[in-house]
Amino acid sequence: MDAERIEYLHQTWKNRIDLIGNLLIEVFHYLALFVIGASVVWSSVIAYGGMMLQGHATIGDILLLFIYLELGAMVGIYFKTSAMPVRCLIYIAITALARLVIADVQAHHEAGMGMLWVSVAILLLAIATRVIRKAPTESEYH
Numbered sequence: 432m433d434a435e436r437i438e439y440l441h442q443t444w445k446n447r448i449d450l451i452g453n454l455l456i457e458v459f460h461y462l463a464l465f466v467i468g469a470s471v472v473w474s475s476v477i478a479y480g481g482m483m484l485q486g487h488a489t490i491g492d493i494l495l496l497f498i499y500l501e502l503g504a505m506v507g508i509y510f511k512t513s514a515m516p517v518r519c520l521i522y523i524a525i526t527a528l529a530r531l532v533i534a535d536v537q538a539h540h541e542a543g544m545g546m547l548w549v550s551v552a553i554l555l556l557a558i559a560t561r562v563i564r565k566a567p568t569e570s571e572y573h
Contacts, residue, residue, distance in 0.1 A: 498523055
């Protein structure tokens with residue numbers, strides 16, 4: 432066998448192995464998204480069932496449903512675009528912090544320093560969504 436033939440065989444096998452590796456990664460990607468999506472749906476159904484058994488839903492419960500909604504949207508966006516929607520994560524964090532503030536006020540009926548820090552965190556996250564939304568264009572670099 433000459434060197435060209437060996438190189439050709441090497442490249443052929445490398446391409447086949449790369450193809451199989453890429454296929455396995457894609458299968459894992461879709462399987463993981465399905466598991467995450469199913470977990471979000473399952474968790475939201477369980478949370479909603481708990482609200483139904485309670486006979487009412489608190490504001491914290493409703494905010495929890497919004498968190499599940501955003502998680503589901505995030506899975507859907509990631510499934511369609513293969514891009515991580517960072518803004519969705521920030522919206523989830525803002526909703527979770529708002530839920531924390533509401534639960535704290537309902538439990539203690541007073542505003543403490545913890546609420547101030549959580550409010551500052553919400554403000555910083557809101558600013559972050561604005562910064563992320565306004566991505567620089569190609570012309571702004573030149």
